[in-house]
Amino acid sequence: xxxxxxxxxxxxxxxxxxxxxxxxxxxxxxxxxxxxxxxxxxxxxxxxxxxxxxxxxxxxxxxxxxxxxxxxxxxxxxxxxxxxxxxxxxxxxxxxxxxxxxxxxxxxxxxxxxxxxxxxxxxxxxxxxxxxxxxxxxxxxxxxxxxxxxxxxxxxxxxxxxxxxxxxxxxxxxxxxxxxxxxxxxxxxxxxxxxxxxxxxxxxxxxxxxxxxxxxxxxxxxxxxxxxxxxxxxxxxxxxxxxxxxxxxxxxxxxxxxxxxxxxxxxxxxxxxxxxxxxxxxxxxxx
Amino acid sequence: xxxxxxxxxxxxxxxxxxxxxxxxxxxxxxxxxxxxxxxxxxxxxxxxxxxxxxxxxxxxxxxxxxxxxxxxxxxxxxxxxxxxxxxxxxxxxxxxxxxxxxxxxxxxxxxxxxxxxxxxxxxxxxxxxxxxxxxxxxxxxxxxxxxxxxxxxxxxxxxxxxxxxxxxxxxxxxxxxxxxxxxxxxxxxxxxxxxxxxxxxxxxxxxxxxxxxxxxxxxxxxxxxxxxxxxxxxxxxxxxxxxxxxxxxxxxxxxxxxxxxxxxxxxxxxxxxxxxxxxxxxxxxxxxxxxxxxxxxxxxxxxxxxxxxxxxxxxxxxxxxxxxxxxxxxxxxxxxxxxxxxxxxxxxxxxxxxxxxxxxxxxxxxxxxxxxxxxxxxxxxxxxxxxxxxxxxxxxxxxxxxxxxxxxxxxxxxxxxxxxxxxxxxxxxxxxxxxxxxxxxxxxxxxxxxxxxxxxxxxxxxxxxxxxxxxxxxxxxxxxxxxxxxxxxxxxxxxxxxxxxxx
Ligand code: SF4
Ligand code: SF4
Numbered sequence: 001x002x003x004x005x006x007x008x009x010x011x012x013x014x015x016x017x018x019x020x021x022x023x024x025x026x027x028x029x030x031x032x033x034x035x036x037x038x039x040x041x042x043x044x045x046x047x048x049x050x051x052x053x054x055x056x057x058x059x060x061x062x063x064x065x066x067x068x069x070x071x072x073x074x075x076x077x078x079x080x081x082x083x084x085x086x087x088x089x090x091x092x093x094x095x096x097x098x099x100x101x102x103x104x105x106x107x108x109x110x111x112x113x114x115x116x117x118x119x120x121x122x123x124x125x126x127x128x129x130x131x132x133x134x135x136x137x138x139x140x141x142x143x144x145x146x147x148x149x150x151x152x153x154x155x156x157x158x159x160x161x162x163x164x165x166x167x168x169x170x171x172x173x174x175x176x177x178x179x180x181x182x183x184x185x186x187x188x189x190x191x192x193x194x195x196x197x198x199x200x201x202x203x204x205x206x207x208x209x210x211x212x213x214x215x216x217x218x219x220x221x222x223x224x225x226x227x228x229x230x231x232x233x234x235x236x237x238x239x240x241x242x243x244x245x246x247x248x249x250x251x252x253x254x255x256x257x258x259x260x261x262x263x264x265x266x267x268x269x270x271x272x273x274x275x276x277x278x279x280x281x282x283x284x285x286x287x
Numbered sequence: 288x289x290x291x292x293x294x295x296x297x298x299x300x301x302x303x304x305x306x307x308x309x310x311x312x313x314x315x316x317x318x319x320x321x322x323x324x325x326x327x328x329x330x331x332x333x334x335x336x337x338x339x340x341x342x343x344x345x346x347x348x349x350x351x352x353x354x355x356x357x358x359x360x361x362x363x364x365x366x367x368x369x370x371x372x373x374x375x376x377x378x379x380x381x382x383x384x385x386x387x388x389x390x391x392x393x394x395x396x397x398x399x400x401x402x403x404x405x406x407x408x409x410x411x412x413x414x415x416x417x418x419x420x421x422x423x424x425x426x427x428x429x430x431x432x433x434x435x436x437x438x439x440x441x442x443x444x445x446x447x448x449x450x451x452x453x454x455x456x457x458x459x460x461x462x463x464x465x466x467x468x469x470x471x472x473x474x475x476x477x478x479x480x481x482x483x484x485x486x487x488x489x490x491x492x493x494x495x496x497x498x499x500x501x502x503x504x505x506x507x508x509x510x511x512x513x514x515x516x517x518x519x520x521x522x523x524x525x526x527x528x529x530x531x532x533x534x535x536x537x538x539x540x541x542x543x544x545x546x547x548x549x550x551x552x553x554x555x556x557x558x559x560x561x562x563x564x565x566x567x568x569x570x571x572x573x574x575x576x577x578x579x580x581x582x583x584x585x586x587x588x589x590x591x592x593x594x595x596x597x598x599x600x601x602x603x604x605x606x607x608x609x610x611x612x613x614x615x616x617x618x619x620x621x622x623x624x625x626x627x628x629x630x631x632x633x634x635x636x637x638x639x640x641x642x643x644x645x646x647x648x649x650x651x652x653x654x655x656x657x658x659x660x661x662x663x664x665x666x667x668x669x670x671x672x673x674x675x676x677x678x679x680x681x682x683x684x685x686x687x688x689x690x691x692x693x694x695x696x697x698x699x700x701x702x703x704x705x706x707x708x709x710x711x712x713x714x715x716x717x718x719x720x721x722x723x724x725x726x727x728x729x730x731x732x733x734x735x736x737x738x739x740x741x742x743x744x745x746x747x748x749x750x751x752x753x754x755x756x757x758x759x760x761x762x763x764x765x766x767x768x769x770x771x772x773x774x775x776x777x778x779x780x781x782x783x784x785x786x787x788x789x790x
Contacts, residue, residue: 103727125696127683137696140689237689238756282726284686284696284751 088271093147096278103278110279113272117264118280126283130243132259137283140239143167144228145287151277155270157263158231166263169231174215175254182254188212189249195224195236200246319441320514320572322424323434323564327591336412337421345466348473352376355706358743365475371743378743380704383670389663396659400652402530404644406537406609407585410523416516417584419467419509420570423460430456434567460510461502468502514571518582533613534643538585540565540576540607543619543635547627548576557627558606564596565589565607575607603632614639673740674702675770675779677750684786691756693787699725699748699768701779703740710737711778713750716767717785720758724751738770752785760787 005017008026016025030038053060078085084105088096096102115124121133128135134142143153156163174180180188190199191208199205213222219232226234233241241259242252264273280286350362352375359366364373372379372387379386401408410417431437431452440449472481472494484490485498508516517524531537545559559576566574568589571582575589593607621638625631680696688694699713712735715723725736726749740746750768754760764787769780 100727123683125680125682127686135683135686137683137686138688138694234689238687238691239689282749284694 085269085271088274089269091274093151093274093277093281096274097147097281106275106278107282109272110275110277110282113268113276114279117268118276121261126280130240132241132257134241134259135239135285136280137285138239139285140234140237141228141285141287142226142231142233142241145281145285147277147281147286149228150280150286151273153261154273154276154280155263155265158261159258160260160262162263163265167231167261169219170258171219171232171252171256172215173255180211180215180253184208184211185250185253188216188253189246192216192224192235192249193246196238196244317515318572320570321434321437321567322570322572322588323567323592324428325568325588325591325595327588327594329587329591333412333421333586333588337418340413340415340418341422345470348470348478354378358706359477361477363474364477367475378704380702386663386667389659389666393656393659393663396652396656399530400649400656402527403532403535403646403648403652406531406535407524407527407583410517410584411538411586414584416508416521417586419463419505420513422463423509423513424570426459426463427456430459457510460506464502464506464509465498467505468498468500471501472498514582514584517571517584524581524584530648532646532648533616534611534646536609536611536642537579538575538583538587538590538607539579539610539612539615541605541610541615541618541635542576543615543622544632545576545606555627558597558602558632560596560600562596564592568592579612605636611642614642671779672704673770673779675768675781676700676702677768677781677783679783679786685788687788688753688756692754692758693760693785694751694753695785697750697752697768697783699738699750701738701740701746701748701770703742703744703746706742708740708742709773710739711770711772712736713738713748714769714771715752716769717752718764720754721766721785722753722755724753725749726751735771754785754787759790762787762789 005027006015006024007013008015008024011026011028013029014027016027018025029035048054049058051060051062052064084102087102088106091099091102096106114122114126118126122128122136123133126136128137139145141149143149143158152165153167156165156167158167159169160166172179174188175182175185187204187208188211189208190201190205191212193199194205219227219230220235221227221232224235226232226236238244240248242248242257264276268276347363348361351360352362352373353360354373359373361373362375366373370381398409427437431440440452443449469482469485472485472490475497476494481490481494485494490498512520540559545557547555547557548559548561549556550560565576566572566589568591569575570586570588571584573580573582575583587609589607590609594604597604597606617638617640618635622631622635625634676699678698678700680698684695686694686696701711710728712731712733713723713725714735715721723736725738728736728738728748731737738746738748752766764785765782766785767780767782769777772778
């Protein structure tokens with residue numbers, strides 16, 4: 001490629017010396033303002049790199065840290081919410097429910113706290129799961145669905161041995177500890193099924209009546225109505241924590257399972273346990 | 288004044304602008320334009336338009352419009368933080384921003400229609416660039432004198448007089464620019480409050496930023512850049528050619544009458560006396576006698592300039608005029624064989640026809656304009672001020688109840704664009720046996736839940752619908768929620784579904 005630099009007659013500018021099929025390229029200088037703006041951006045970039053943490057390992061002269069900006073934002077948000085949080089801490093759930101402003105704040109915040117702390121077991125919308133994770137959205141409560149009962153359960157937990165006021169219940173292991181024979185357990189299970197008209201073996205169900213009255217009725221009630229005092233679930237309905245088939249019921253009688261819920265007091269701000277109380281109560285089952 | 292050349296394009300010996308461009312380099316440095324003062328019909332219209340536009344712009348944010356307690360009382364306000372646009376009696380929500388889009392479409396079609404009829408009316412008369420430049424030139428003329436005085440000032444010694452006049456001019460420009468930037472932020476903030484805040488240093492950073500941005504660009508574009516904005520920056524001159532045709536009115540020099548140009552005394556000359564009056568008044572510094580040019584903004588000041596020259600010479604006006612290119616060639620054809628003189632002028636004018644305003648192009652623009660207007664008007668008149676939306680819970684889809692029944696939860700939102708707060712009764716239209724409970728509300732005498740509205744806002748409620756156990760239920764059952772006013776009329780409704788287990 002020929003590299004003869006010539007002067008262009010019309011513009012008075014040099015060519016670059018490049019030529020393609022007779023076309024020559026002018027070496028027109030950049031406009032001054034453009035060039036200086038370009039230099040200014042280079043200077044700006046260098047200054048920026050010195051001031052801010054721009055290269056791995058270099059912390060910048062300003063000491064600016066992204067993390068601190070987040071911490072400051074969180075602190076500012078907390079400061080903004082502080083008066084409301086103080087009110088929520090002191091109020092009873094009933095007082096919060098009666099005050100529309102507090103109630104709205106509590107349910108909105110409770111939704112977030114629930115997602116952070118509770119949804120892992122109880123599901124995103126409090127729907128629970130068969131196998132020991134009670135639904136919080138239905139109308140069946142083992143320990144009670146009033147605001148006070150919910151608050152108590154959240155604060156003290158269930159069988160976690162973290163609080164003296166925890167919810168505590170223990171169903172005997174009728175099969176594992178040989179309190180009942182396999183046939184007797186079968187009869188009791190048929191009788192339990194008969195509460196919801198699902199018994200398939202009437203004779204067995206009848207045999208189970210006396211056994212049930214003797215072994216189970218003191219906690220679960222004469223007609224399977226349950227007892228929240230002892231956390232004995234109602235048996236005469238369609239909500240089953242560990243499944244409602246005959247097999248599930250036989251298994252539960254023979255070797256009962258019992259879930260554990262931590263005590264949240266001490267783990268969460270009392271204002272937040274109150275917010276959770278309101279939120280859980282609003283899921284649909286609140287009493 | 289012999290040292291001053293006319294602007295670079297204005298060489299009288301060039302027959303057409305196209306040829307003038309041939310031997311020019313790609314880049315031309317700016318030749319400063321010193322527009323001369325001019326009197327005449329077009330100038331008067333331009334002043335009137337300028338005053339109306341500026342008064343509208345500066346005064347509008349100060350107009351008050353009472354909307355009641357707790358609502359901004361500014362007639363025209365874009366309230367960004369509360370997400371509302373107020374325009375006299377109209378209040379728009381963000382989801383109605385399409386009205387703004389519709390307004391812009393309307394503006395675009397109006398612009399196309401006007402351009403195809405009358406050429407660059409927008410550029411020459413109402414474009415903010417033209418209006419503010421005109422205002423800045425008026426200030427310049429007022430302080431530094433007319434064209435000749437200004438040129439003398441620029442070439443003369445840089446003495447006290449020079450600096451005083453320059454400083455004074457720029458000072459007034461900056462004041463006007465500040466008022467312009469200030470008025471801009473007033474459209475987005477309460478005018479008296481924000482004015483006071485700006486003056487006392489108490490306004491927010493955003494306000495100062497936009498204030499400075501608009502003030503700075505007003506000063507820059509109207510004070511310094513001027514015709515360069517139209518020639519180099521604005522896209523409109525590039526594509527407006529698509530709207531113009533030979534029937535559009537444009538500013539033209541009737542060359543069939545003016546040529547050959549020359550001094551008054553000579554023989555065989557046309558009516559143009561080559562006095563450069565039209566060139567000297569031109570705000571973009573071009574010579575209209577070179578023909579149609581991109582730079583010409585169609586302001587018509589050269590029409591006024593030439594008309595007053597013709598009046599002085601006792602010749603008919605209209606050597607430079609708003610004229611269609613069709614008429615221009617008709618006149619040229621009719622006078623090709625006639626010698627310069629009054630006969631030629633008469634013959635040329637007689638060959639003209641009334642411009643054709645009704646053409647396929649204008650009919651189409653007018654049609655589009657009408658269509659968009661009708662659609663917009665219809666949308667506006669049918670615009671609802673009350674809406675209800677329902678969102679069904681997805682997690683869980685449904686809840687099984689202890690009696691074997693199924694329950695769904697919904698979030699009902701009442702979108703209320705009025706100040707009315709009276710509660711509305713919510714009723715559910717669903718198959719027999721569906722029961723509805725709304726959390727945290729009272730019921731009316733018939734036991735229907737009463738949902739309070741939020742004035743100019745959205746009220747949100749959690750609604751539980753349940754079906755008792757022992758009932759056959761489809762996987763999805765359509766349901767409708769309706770809001771009833773106290774008279775029992777349905778004022779809004781929306782449908783949703785009720786989810787059940789797979790049968
Ligand atoms: S040529 Fe005439 S109409 Fe065009 S910009 Fe100049 S003065 Fe205005
Ligand atoms: S003002 Fe009229 S007479 Fe004077 S130069 Fe322009 S066209 Fe010719």
